[in-house]
Structure formats: structure tokens, C-alpha cells
Amino acid sequence: RILYIAFNKCLITEIGAKLKQQKITNLIPKTFDALVYNSIRGHFNMESIEVQDINPFTLSQHIQWFENKPFKLKKNYCYKFLEFCRSRTAQNDGDIHEEINTLFKKEFERKIIRELWDKTVSGQFLTFDGMRKLVAVKHLMNGVIDNQYDYIFIDEAQDFDPIMLNIVLNDITLPKLFVGDPKQAIYEWKGSINAF
Numbered sequence: 001r002i003l004y005i006a007f008n009k010c011l012i013t014e015i016g017a018k019l020k021q022q023k024i025t026n027l028i029p030k031t032f033d034a035l036v037y038n039s040i041r042g043h044f045n046m047e048s049i050e051v052q053d054i055n056p057f058t059l060s061q062h063i064q065w066f067e068n069k070p071f072k073l074k075k076n077y078c079y080k081f082l083e084f085c086r087s088r089t090a091q092n093d094g095d096i097h098e099e100i101n102t103l104f105k106k107e108f109e110r111k112i113i114r115e116l117w118d119k120t121v122s123g124q125f126l127t128f129d130g131m132r133k134l135v136a137v138k139h140l141m142n143g144v145i146d147n148q149y150d151y152i153f154i155d156e157a158q159d160f161d162p163i164m165l166n167i168v169l170n171d172i173t174l175p176k177l178f179v180g181d182p183k184q185a186i187y188e189w190k191g192s193i194n195a196f
Contacts, residue, residue, distance in 0.1 A: 001026055001028070001148065001149045001150045001151075002026060002027045002028070002149065002150065002151045002152070002153055003028055003030065003145065003148070003149040003151070003152045003153070003174075004027055004028065004029040004030070004152075004153045004155065005030060005031070005032055005035070005152060005153070005154050005155065005168075006029070006031060006032075006154075006155040006156050007031065007032055007156045007159040007160065007164075008031070008156060008159070009031050011155065011156070012029045012030060012031050012034075015027075015029040016029050027153075028149070032160070032164050033128055033132075035141065035145070036128070036131050036132050036135050037049060037051070037131065039135050039140040039141055039144065040123075040126065040131045040134065040135065040140070042140070042144075043134075043138070043140050044123045046123070049123075049126055050126070051126055051127065051128060051131070052125060052126060052127055053127060054078045054081055054082065054116075054127050054129075054130075055075075055078055056071050056074035056075045056078060059074045059077060059078060060074070062116065062119060062124075062125050063112065063115055063116065065112075077109075077112055080104065080109060080112070080113060081112075081113060081116050081130075082129055083103065084099070084100065084103055084104075084113050084117070084133075085127070085129035085130050085132070085133045085163075086129060086133075086161060086162070086163060087099060087103060088136070088162040088163055088166050089102065090136075090137050091137070092137055092138075092139070093137050093138055095137070096117065096137060097114070100113050100114060100117070116130075117130075120133070120134055121134065129163075132161075132163045132164060132167075133163060135167060136163050136166055136167050136171075139170075139171050140171075141167055141171045141172060142171040145171075145172045145174065146172060146173055146174055149174060150174065150175075151174055151175050151176075151177070152168070152172060152174050152175070152176045152177070153176075153177050153179070154168065154176060154177065154178045154179065154180075155179050155180065156179075156180050157178040157179060157180035158180040158181060159180070
């Protein structure tokens with residue numbers, strides 16, 4: 001039983017079609033975000049999840065204080081929350097407040113990020129970045145993937161971000177094969193690193 005993980009959904013669809021055509025049944029292709037999504041669904045015991053986007057137009061729906069505030073201010077806090085979600089200094093749930101205190105110097109910034117994170121932890125506000133962070137600090141994949149598969153084939157390793165890599169290296173103990181090409185790294189703007 002081999003889990004094939006890639007970052008790109010188009011690649012997963014293409015691989016799935018080839019596997020079906022060749023009648024290969026022991027290789028299961030999934031995007032990393034699909035694994036995260038399923039982990040979050042299981043954690044909250046939900047049939048489906050509405051993945052949300054954090055942006056200046058919707059921020060006031062989650063924190064009322066932002067109602068009628070300048071667009072630039074809202075955009076700034078959206079970036080701050082993304083910065084927090086993509087940070088990997090917190091190794092578990094207990095490290096979150098220290099991470100927030102380290103990343104943000106102003107108490108009001110900390111308050112806003114904590115409020116958004118509390119909504120993430122409760123399942124009220126789930127973005128892809130927030131869900132990845134939640135899976136990482138709560139170790140939601142710990143033991144789950146190990147029980148379902150024997151090996152992991154990780155394609156497009158150059159497109160994995162630090163949080164994704166942290167989960168794969170620390171919460172999944174199966175033998176792993178990383179494949180990729182650093183010269184094809186197209187998500188560096190989004191925080192991807194060279195996993196090699």
C-alpha cells in the first residue's frame with residue numbers, strides 16, 4: 001500500500017487516471033491538502049468542511065472590530081495571520097501562545113491573531129494554511145497514515161512548505177521517497193522550501 005502525495009491536484013488526477021487504466025490498485029494518489037482536509041474532518045467529526053479564505057473583504061465576518069476599517073489595515077492583518085500559520089516554531093499546541101508573542105510585538109496584534117487562531121481551533125474559521133498549522137501542532141496525522149499505508153512516495157518535494165514537511169517528517173514514520181526538481185520550484189512566493 002503506497003501513498004502517493006503531490007501538491008498539485010492536476011497531477012493527482014492525471015496519476016489517478018493512469019492507475020485506473022493500468023489497473024494498479026495499491027498506489028493511492030492524494031494531494032497533501034486532501035490529507036489535511038481529511039484529518040480536520042476526522043478531528044471535528046464533520047461530514048464536510050467549508051474551507052475559507054482570509055482576505056480584507058471577509059475579515060470583518062470573523063472579527064467584528066474590522067468592520068468599516070481601512071482596506072490596507074485589514075490586508076495587513078490577513079498577512080499577519082498567514083505569517084503565523086506558515087511559521088513552524090510551535091511544535092505542539094502548548095507552544096502557540098509563545099510563538100504568537102515572538103512573532104508579534106504589539107499586544108493588539110497578538111490579540112487579533114489569538115482570536116483568529118481560537119476560531120481555527122474551534123472549527124469556525126478554517127483556511128488551508130490554518131488547517132495545516134492545526135494538523136501540525138495537534139499532530140492529527142500521527143499514527144493515522146502509518147496505519148493505512150506501507151510506504152510514501154512524495155512527488156514535487158520542491159513545492160512543500162515547512163509546515164507540510166514538518167508533518168511528513170515528524171508525524172509519519174513510514175519509509176519515504178522524495179522526488180522533485182528544485183529548478184521547478186514555483187511556489188517559493190508562498191513559502192515553499194527545497195525539501196531536499
